[in-house]
Amino acid sequence: MENPLKIGILGLGTVGSGVVKSLEGNDLVSIKKVAVRNINKKRSVNLPVDVLTEDSFSVVNDKDIDVVVELIGGTDPAYELVKTAIENKKHVVSANKELIATYGKELFELAKKNNVIILYEAAVAGGIPIIMPIKTSLCGNKVTKVAGILNGTTNYILTKMTDEGADFAETLKQAQELGYAEADPTADVEGFDAAYKISILASIVFNQRIDVKKVYREGISKITSTDIQYADELGYKIKLIAKAELLDGGSVDIRVHPMLVSKKQMISRIDDVLNAVMVEGFPVGQVIFSGPGAGEFPTASSVIGDILCLAQEMEAGDKNPLAMMQCKHETAADILDIKNSHNKYYINLTAENVPGVIGKLGEICGKNNINFVSILQKGILENDTARVIILTSMALEADIQKAVEEMTNSSIIKDITNVIRVMD
Numbered sequence: 001m002e003n004p005l006k007i008g009i010l011g012l013g014t015v016g017s018g019v020v021k022s023l024e025g026n027d028l029v030s031i032k033k034v035a036v037r038n039i040n041k042k043r044s045v046n047l048p049v050d051v052l053t054e055d056s057f058s059v060v061n062d063k064d065i066d067v068v069v070e071l072i073g074g075t076d077p078a079y080e081l082v083k084t085a086i087e088n089k090k091h092v093v094s095a096n097k098e099l100i101a102t103y104g105k106e107l108f109e110l111a112k113k114n115n116v117i118i119l120y121e122a123a124v125a126g127g128i129p130i131i132m133p134i135k136t137s138l139c140g141n142k143v144t145k146v147a148g149i150l151n152g153t154t155n156y157i158l159t160k161m162t163d164e165g166a167d168f169a170e171t172l173k174q175a176q177e178l179g180y181a182e183a184d185p186t187a188d189v190e191g192f193d194a195a196y197k198i199s200i201l202a203s204i205v206f207n208q209r210i211d212v213k214k215v216y217r218e219g220i221s222k223i224t225s226t227d228i229q230y231a232d233e234l235g236y237k238i239k240l241i242a243k244a245e246l247l248d249g250g251s252v253d254i255r256v257h258p259m260l261v262s263k264k265q266m267i268s269r270i271d272d273v274l275n276a277v278m279v280e281g282f283p284v285g286q287v288i289f290s291g292p293g294a295g296e297f298p299t300a301s302s303v304i305g306d307i308l309c310l311a312q313e314m315e316a317g318d319k320n321p322l323a324m325m326q327c328k329h330e331t332a333a334d335i336l337d338i339k340n341s342h343n344k345y346y347i348n349l350t351a352e353n354v355p356g357v358i359g360k361l362g363e364i365c366g367k368n369n370i371n372f373v374s375i376l377q378k379g380i381l382e383n384d385t386a387r388v389i390i391l392t393s394m395a396l397e398a399d400i401q402k403a404v405e406e407m408t409n410s411s412i413i414k415d416i417t418n419v420i421r422v423m424d
Contacts, residue, residue: 004030006030006066006067007307008033010056010072011036011071012034015071015299017044018303019303028308031047032062032065034053035054035056035058036053060090063088068091068093071096071303083106083110093120094120095302096120097193097200098196100196100200101200101210101212122299123196123200124200126295127299132325133289138279139324141283142281142282143205146243146277147245147278148278150193150197150198151191151194151197151275152274152275153180153193154188154189154219154240156273158220158238159272161223168224168225172185189219194242194256195215195217195256198242198254201277209332210244211333215255216255223258227420230378231420234346234374235262236268237268238258239261239267241259241261242256243256254333259420262423273292275290275294276288309321309322340397341396344393345391345392346391348417349407351414352386352411353384360413361413364407367406368402370392370403371395375390376390
């Protein structure tokens with residue numbers, strides 16, 4: 001290419017290194033500058049010394065750079081760097097789900113004002129192409145639901161708990177040793193990462209702004225090997241599901257939490273570190289995208305795809321490249337309170353081993369408009385309490401919360417081990 005696209009990269013960690021390696025020999029792109037924390041650190045990529053810099057703002061302020069590729073993660077200093085790049089009329093490619101979910105409204109408006117584009121395919125599902133297909137191939141559909149497994153760390157942990165019968169703490173430690181989980185795993189195991197991603201997807205498919213702070217979120221740290229075992233016996237697997245659904249009244253039901261998923265559903269067979277995204281709408285029906293959701297080269301694949309799309313558009317002389325990828329929505333979504341949602345439920349509890357327990361549970365549930373699908377006693381424990389597993393039909397979350405509170409206050413119910421929603 002006579003005038004290759006000049007890019008500046010912020011961050012040369014796992015993904016940044018994958019991007020540099022994958023762009024070697026590509027004549028559409030020229031890497032002009034790369035910002036790193038420590039210029040003397042040994043790296044797996046070979047770059048000229050004058051390309052590296054410890055001054056990140058020198059990248060976003062460089063007049064010769066056409067596109068800034070932000071791969072540092074988090075919001076500080078990523079927000080100020082990306083904002084400055086846009087103000088300098090540079091296109092941005094980012095893999096930063098927290099940045100896009102938290103500051104997307106401001107950054108997209110700023111990009112529109114400066115006639116530049118923000119591309120962020122890698123921010124949602126690693127190597128799975130999902131944003132571009134939604135905005136292009138599926139743009140003629142009325143999408144009503146998007147859901148899936150959007151975090152590879154939690155999926156790995158739940159898969160190992162299922163396959164090996166191990167508990168959460170043991171499996172988390174193994175995931176950390178393998179590099180699948182961070183030293184501080186909170187963002188993954190407590191659902192923050194998946195909440196950022198489903199917020200981004202929901203904003204695209206419903207053409208509304210999503211306030212990520214209003215997204216209901218539960219992680220997997222309370223899931224026990226016992227829950228995994230009983231779910232399996234009942235024909236389910238437990239997965240961390242991120243879900244967004246457009247309801248008839250126009251509000252959006254958006255949340256992240258563990259769910260029992262029927263083994264008959266394809267998404268239940270997405271295991272280990274793989275991700276999957278299901279999109280449902282008219283006229284397409286239901287489609288599922290699946291693949292590696294993280295890692296050096298899968299994520300680099302999405303980043304490079306965005307970069308090369310820009311390169312080809314700009315080579316063709318397009319003054320407004322990839323206009324279809326611009327954020328055009330301004331309406332804030334009316335997000336449903338979780339108490340007003342309807343779900344099926346799995347309830348795992350222990351009770352005194354005395355006559356009348358099942359009747360008492362039926363009384364509490366009946367009073368709160370909850371019907372049983374099944375109720376099973378799973379033997380007597382060492383302390384002479386009985387393990388009881390309840391599966392309900394569709395019920396209002398607020399009614400379930402009232403029933404669980406009554407069960408907790410009942411003298412014959414000793415412990416509510418877990419309450420998990422069931423994917424319908």
